[in-house]
Amino acid sequence: MRALPQPDRADLQLDAVLSALSDPVRRQIVNQLADGPGDQACSTFQLSVSKSTSTHHFRVLREAGLIKQHYRGTAILSSLRAADMEARFPGLLQAVLQAARHESSPPIAARETGTVA
Amino acid sequence: MRALPQPDRADLQLDAVLSALSDPVRRQIVNQLADGPGDQACSTFQLSVSKSTSTHHFRVLREAGLIKQHYRGTAILSSLRAADMEARFPGLLQAVLQAARHESSPPIAARETGTVA
Numbered sequence: 001m002r003a004l005p006q007p008d009r010a011d012l013q014l015d016a017v018l019s020a021l022s023d024p025v026r027r028q029i030v031n032q033l034a035d036g037p038g039d040q041a042c043s044t045f046q047l048s049v050s051k052s053t054s055t056h057h058f059r060v061l062r063e064a065g066l067i068k069q070h071y072r073g074t075a076i077l078s079s080l081r082a083a084d085m086e087a088r089f090p091g092l093l094q095a096v097l098q099a100a101r102h103e104s105s106p107p108i109a110a111r112e113t114g115t116v117a
Numbered sequence: 118m119r120a121l122p123q124p125d126r127a128d129l130q131l132d133a134v135l136s137a138l139s140d141p142v143r144r145q146i147v148n149q150l151a152d153g154p155g156d157q158a159c160s161t162f163q164l165s166v167s168k169s170t171s172t173h174h175f176r177v178l179r180e181a182g183l184i185k186q187h188y189r190g191t192a193i194l195s196s197l198r199a200a201d202m203e204a205r206f207p208g209l210l211q212a213v214l215q216a217a218r219h220e221s222s223p224p225i226a227a228r229e230t231g232t233v234a
Contacts, residue, residue, distance in 0.1 A: 014220045018139035018213070022132050089219060095212035096135070101208060103131045 012065040020064035033080035129182040137181035206207035
């Protein structure tokens with residue numbers, strides 16, 4: 001099993017983490033990893049971008065320290081570095097994922113009454 | 118009093134907010150605004166960048182909706198849109214500011230024992 005290069009926990013940089021999370025495709029990847037099983041193959045992600053763009057997004061996430069990746073045969077498996085993120089930047093990842101869900105949902109008042117506040 | 122253009126609360130975008138916060142100078146500005154009085158003149162910020170770069174950073178923050186700015190005479194005053202941010206992305210701004218403080222401090226164990234974990 002060959003792991004791809006990634007920063008150590010102590011070297012995680014807030015600039016890189018926030019920049020990585022500022023893209024909706026990358027947040028989609030992180031969100032799926034947060035919800036799903038530990039290791040997920042890149043092919044299981046339904047992303048609205050080309051394969052090369054998708055590969056770029058995974059690399060940005062790995063280099064920022066948000067995910068780790070390793071080969072299993074020819075497949076690349078990814079998993080979220082949730083514990084490393086929590087240790088280095090407590091609460092941050094959850095806050096971003098929650099903000100993303102908040103952004104994609106209409107306000108509760110609008111959903112309940114059918115009007116837009 | 119002339120206010121400079123800024124997005125409405127409902128139009129705040131997570132991409133723009135996270136991208137704006139991915140720069141340490143911009144986080145320094147946001148942090149000072151969060152700690153200080155409501156309106157602060159740009160000249161009160163001790164930033165390690167040129168005036169034109171500083172102006173650029175304030176504009177990025179304003180266009181992302183993190184701060185509002187208005188003229189008082191020839192001075193531009195800035196304030197944090199903390200309530201708008203909290204309404205749109207609950208907990209996010211605090212999590213980022215806390216992460217920034219966490220990043221700039223050594224781990225508690227290292228500070229107490231003088232060793233690096």
